[in-house]
Amino acid sequence: MPLDRRQIQRLLGFVADTRDDEIACDECLAGMAEFAERELEGVEVPEALRRTEAHLAACPECAEEYHLLVAVLRGAQSPAES
Amino acid sequence: METRLFASPRPNPEQRLLCGRVPGGERSTYAPRPMQGGRSNAEWLKDLEDAGAAQANALEELRAYLVKALPGALRSHGPLGDAFVEDVVQETLMRALAHRSEFEGRSRFTTWATTIAVRVAMTELRRRRWQDVSLEEVLEGAAPPRSLEPDPAASPEQATEQRAVLRAIEGLVENELSERQRIAILAELAGMPQEEIGRRLGITRNAVYKLGFDARKKLKQGLESAGIDAAAIRSAFA
Numbered sequence: 183m184p185l186d187r188r189q190i191q192r193l194l195g196f197v198a199d200t201r202d203d204e205i206a207c208d209e210c211l212a213g214m215a216e217f218a219e220r221e222l223e224g225v226e227v228p229e230a231l232r233r234t235e236a237h238l239a240a241c242p243e244c245a246e247e248y249h250l251l252v253a254v255l256r257g258a259q260s261p262a263e264s
Numbered sequence: 265m266e267t268r269l270f271a272s273p274r275p276n277p278e279q280r281l282l283c284g285r286v287p288g289g290e291r292s293t294y295a296p297r298p299m300q301g302g303r304s305n306a307e308w309l310k311d312l313e314d315a316g317a318a319q320a321n322a323l324e325e326l327r328a329y330l331v332k333a334l335p336g337a338l339r340s341h342g343p344l345g346d347a348f349v350e351d352v353v354q355e356t357l358m359r360a361l362a363h364r365s366e367f368e369g370r371s372r373f374t375t376w377a378t379t380i381a382v383r384v385a386m387t388e389l390r391r392r393r394w395q396d397v398s399l400e401e402v403l404e405g406a407a408p409p410r411s412l413e414p415d416p417a418a419s420p421e422q423a424t425e426q427r428a429v430l431r432a433i434e435g436l437v438e439n440e441l442s443e444r445q446r447i448a449i450l451a452e453l454a455g456m457p458q459e460e461i462g463r464r465l466g467i468t469r470n471a472v473y474k475l476g477f478d479a480r481k482k483l484k485q486g487l488e489s490a491g492i493d494a495a496a497i498r499s500a501f502a
């Protein structure tokens with residue numbers, strides 16, 4: 183069974199969004215903690231973390247881990263969880 | 265402290281976790297605040313350096329934090345049980361201790377440790393979810409497109425643009441990618457996590473990402489050579 187239209191469109195989307203300065207998953211993980219704290223505290227994201235942000239937008243696995251991280255941090259801050 | 269390990273292979277000790285080194289080199293001015301009532305980053309590192317009671321206390325405090333914080337967030341992944349959380353925490357403590365020199369203080373220490381925990385947890389969950397699926401099965405369902413037609417709802421002009429893009433990408437996937445690049449791209453499009461693709465190819469998740477990245481760059485360059493740039497792709501499938 184060949185790739186369906188949705189998968190091809192996804193591939194084309196990935197191709198169109200490909201940047202020469204992309205970082206890989208381990209490098210994304212390096213910036214994830216600071217990125218999450220900044221997001222939760224509403225602090226501006228510096229240029230150095232923009233590539234982390236771009237990777238999170240493109241990599242479903244890192245995005246899944248990031249959402250779990252944010253959920254953990256939110257839970258840790260919540261009085262209901264303490 | 266009892267050591268509990270997953271059945272999955274241990275990470276390559278040569279592979280740095282890179283949890284504290286942000287690429288790009290630019291130092292940010294962000295100053296993480298310690299958790300209320302908690303120890304500072306400097307105190308975490310100092311205590312973890314200690315070979316005695318201070319280290320044991322710090323590890324116990326980190327364990328308690330993770331055991332309390334993880335289960336609520338993991339709930340959306342189904343009933344996992346206390347043993348799963350305890351295994352994740354134990355693995356996290358070992359990795360955090362082994363890689364503490366990579367922590368640069370750009371976040372709270374507990375947040376840094378939690379990034380390790382979520383990666384450990386998700387790696388294990390993905391391994392369990394995909395353990396009975398072979399790469400061959402996945403690729404069977406992910407052959408390159410053959411004569412995919414434009415969207416029937418597209419205007420004649422857009423249908424022509426779509427046809428040109430589809431034919432070009434089809435040829436590029438089949439003729440320009442290496443076998444491993446094709447496998448990485450197709451298996452990922454079929455939904456297999458990069459980690460699991462890597463496990464079956466005997467390479468790291470990072471290496472799978474790099475294969476996919478190189479493949480995407482080749483496809484992008486190939487399309488551009490055919491006069492199809494990113495804007496044209498977006499316009500054809502808008």
